[in-house]
Amino acid sequence: MFLCARSVRFTLPLILTLLSFAPRPTLAGSSSSLLGISTDGKLLACSNRDSGTVSIIDLDKNEKVHEIKVGRHPEGVTFLGDTHKLATAVYDDDVVVFLDADTGKQLGQTEVFDEPYGIVSTSKGDKVYVTLDYPGRIVEINTKTQSVSNEFSVGQHVKGLAISNDDQSLFSTEYYTALVRQTDAITGKTIDEWEGGSTDNLARQITLHPRRAKAYLPHIRSRITVAHGAGSIFPIVSIVDTKPADGSRRKKIPMDSFQGARVTSNPWDTAITPDGKTFFVVFAGTDDMFVCNVIDDDYRELTFRARLNLGHNPRGVRVAPDGKTFYIYNALDFNIVAYDTDTLQRRATIAVTENPHSEEVLLGKRLFYTALQPMSSRLWISCASCHPDGQPDGKTWHNPEGLRNTQSLAGMAWTHPIHWSADRDEVQDFEHTIRGPLMQGRGLVTGRINDSLKAPNKGLSQALDAMAAYSNTHEFTLSPHAKQGLSPAAQRGRELFFSKQTKCATCHSGPFYSDSNPTDKIIRHNVGTAVDNPGELMGPEYDTPTLLGIYRTAPYLSHGKAQTLEEVLTVYNHDDQHGVTSQLSKQERADLIEFLKALPYEDPVPQAEAAGLVKVNK
Template sequence: MRTSVAVIGLVAAATAGLAAGCGSTGRGGAEAKAPGVGERSCARVRPGVGAKPVAGARQGGVVALAKAGGKTIAYVADEDDGDIHTVDVATGKELGTTQLGGTPSQLVVAADGRVVVALRDKAAIEVLEPEADPSKPLVSLCTVPTPIEPVALSTTPDDRTLLVSSGWGAALTAYDVASMRRTYEVPLPREPRGVVVSDDGKKAFVAHVVGSRMSVVDLEAKRARPVDVGGIEEGGFRRGKIGLFGGGEEIERRACQGFALAKSTELSGRIFAPQVLVDPGRAEERSEGYGSGGMNPPEVAAVAVVDEDTEQPIGESIHVKPDVRQMVGATRPRPACLLPRAAAIDPASRSLFVTCLGIDAVVEYDAAAADPQRAERRRFPVAAGPTGLAVDVEGRRLVVWSQFDRTLQIAPLGGEDAAEAEAPAVVRVGLSRKAQTAALADLELGRRLFHASGDSRISNDGRACASCHPDGRDDALTWATPEGPRQTPMLAGRLAKTAPYGWTGRGDSVEAHLAETFGRLGGGGLARRELDALVAFATSLTPPEAERKDPSNEALVQHGKVVFHSAETGCGSCHHEEGAWTDHRAHDVSSRADADVAATFDTPSLRFVGGTAPYFHDGRYATLRSLLIGVDGTMGHTKHLSKGDLDALEAYMRSL
């Protein structure tokens, strides 16, 4: 059944606390073998036949362009139906479709014309070959395993290496393009997404949804190093700290929503990272909602500009400037792009284009500006759910895919000075789709509401459910709330059978917890049908594929299971396997923080606990190991365990 996958649009998808805002830590991916299922060859059967890549196009995307004779065609990855649409960009005519073996996230056209697609739900890439006639389906050559949840692709400048970033697998994996055999793998922190390669082919830059970071991977040394892309708000104000005189305080903002990257060779090797800079408030202080509650909103849109040589962001691009247009309650001339999902550069106009979920627009920025966010040129209204775009440099067109409305948009860009003109007329092309049911229609409504930024019924400061629960998961942040510090929980795969909801366990149902959340966010609330649709979507969110069983690790996991359920350790006394890894009760485990109102906290489910650091209601433990050691005597007993037993216990918990 594809229902929950189909509606994830980005988990797309999206993401108990439908709260608000992004923080760290990851898992290494599983070993991948090649060439793939049935040991079929990934090499071309008919070299030279069919479409070829557009010159210089090596970064993967939901939309990828190719040349078929004199035509420019677009390959569009449709995650709802699990197929690729082939479209003539000049006419807007859909030429054909290709059914895939799973849910696609991104695709890229190799130098020899093969199309490589990341199958997000299958932990694999599928390699396909084009026919001479672009209207005919692509021919599948092979399927190659990857670490869990491959999400983004890129090839190196020499066209010899394919790089695949895996979100839940937390890795960057390299494959030889000719054979598609895995050559090496580099572990990364939590939730990596978009990837681009430096001009010299020596480094890869990887965006992260959480953690306030970008990873720079040395492709020769096969090591990753972090780059902090968080920001500073100078002269910011927090509620209760506004003086009559002076310029306010300096507030550190965390970066999240790092889904997309774009690279420019024309502007001294700039890497562009559309993101959101977040002020979650101080853990030691209570607030009136989620965050500090200051004059500026908790989340502001930003575009970090990183120099590929120095590997550091330009300071101007990550500094938040006080601006009356961003203040809570003020009239904003244009809604902010708080859910950026795709980005591309137009070299002719030196423009950066970014798709924005929630406000259903593509924003064009001056890519030469020190701070592109404050150099917006124009924006294109598009259909709901824009998740992919590509620039047709030769035809001077922008091609945008809106997943929620299943619509492809083609907009003329004009000449080099066109960026100063009004937004052009956009041609909308509805692509074919499989039959829909009434139940799926409700889930699609829920998906739109989940990603609805700027909806006053949900929040009064622009935040959407997906702001704090990107891809239905968590932002790795701890928020100041009226009850004390609260770490955002993961939603996908965790809502079913885990009531009550919220860290204090007051929400008997998802609906009740949502009502409290909307109130704290200053939202007016949804109508009954809309609320039902949102709850249906949230509870249908597809979790990451379960960890593969590694025979070499199975004995360790089984030993960890014995340790977990032993009377001496006591983990299983509250985390019941038959109860979705919770006992559905609140306990005082001596974890009360200074700002907490209460001392008892709901037992959280341990589903997917290995990928949701930090831990505890206030995020005090950065890693699973530090949690296991730190709670001895208050929540289970681990002091008596040897290193081997701790290794086994951690391995077992990561397998849940």
């Protein structure tokens, strides 16, 4: 159709107006990772989670120039705009720490509510955005004043974070569901979201394509109905089409069948070259990575280019701004390895920190995270697939003995025996799991092993004892709900908890709020919950779990059917067998829940030591 000059004069402004309101595809910004590279390509920052430090690497010399103490378990790190200043999210200390990479000095810190994980900077460096794993928020921090300037809820257990190149949109991932949410960075309102499948799990990172409206997230599938090494855990890269549209806009690419029959495990981080043509994904369980070609066809998306063997437990990958080099962080080798993007040849190996563990604990941690022999023969699963960094995976598994809600490992050293059914009295008994249908590994003991709860397996294998030593290192952090002490409601709840009226402390006693402890006598209780687990084979009596950290570990009970603490006290407390709570008023239940959410409000270890409780070291 041809338009006369007069019609163009009136139509063009209208077209421009309409275009200004049309949704604009969001392209690449920056994404959170344990690694960050300055925009001039001169410096690399690395969060050393185990050491509690951030290392600064001079990329011209390929050597460490600074290592800065920041606190317990730093996670994401980002440079601030085009500067050499940076910020890191310190997970266990609930702070964001600001650093000067040139001087190696701290510039200050900002306290946040709890568990900061992912962090990204605006292009000007005037703001950083931080995900809070618990309770599922994004916090905006003004980098000049180092103060929180905005905060909004974006789901539950949010970890991964990326920011668009126009600084207008934030993309976050829910850790236990792999849901991707696009949020307006100014208003905090949800723009769009992409749900994962019912089995999608452990989505801790997201990367935006630099030229296409695509987002990439590594995660796993936890197929909870199959307790078998060949069908329970699967490695996935999901690709989200971020253009506003109807219909399916999310594609899963299984990484265990992406290159023939080569199985990989626990995808952790991804990166894309600046030209958008090459995609990298690292696998923390099988200690390798895939290098892929990006296909601009909205169908295949990725094709295989190469597989590289890496070091122990690779958790980070980043590409230099010129695209010529990519860097891998081998978390349990405590080094970064530089590779040539074209030839894939190794260029340099850079030590970033010293091993902060004993040699025994380091060996145990490597075993815990690997999906290779002797731990697993099928390569799909490691201990960390269900207990990443000692946390639960948020799932309830259909085990042969019945439904089993995955438990945290925090405080386990003080609360043996292990499992809901107390069927293991030492970590070494998990040699049965390593050799069994779930992991199908060769095992860590040569020859016959003892039955669980019988003669000890401790001492039969140095490697097995090392894995036990690592597994027993996990500790609690204090509840964010009691940073200012117990609230009046929590104080009232405490009185109820310890009262003869509710009898909560009959079983949930002592510094760890559990009557389980490493003694020869195993204590189990029938609290009426087995009736909600029709496939139960080992109940109806269960071990008493600790209540510390319960504010963040939903779902609850052995069968995982209670989604809230309110449901624990009401729906699933049959005939008051699990504490006498039916007579409580709505306000009293709310007070009791406030107290439970405040646990732990003090460090339990000094009390445990004073009481003469036994800690299992391995």
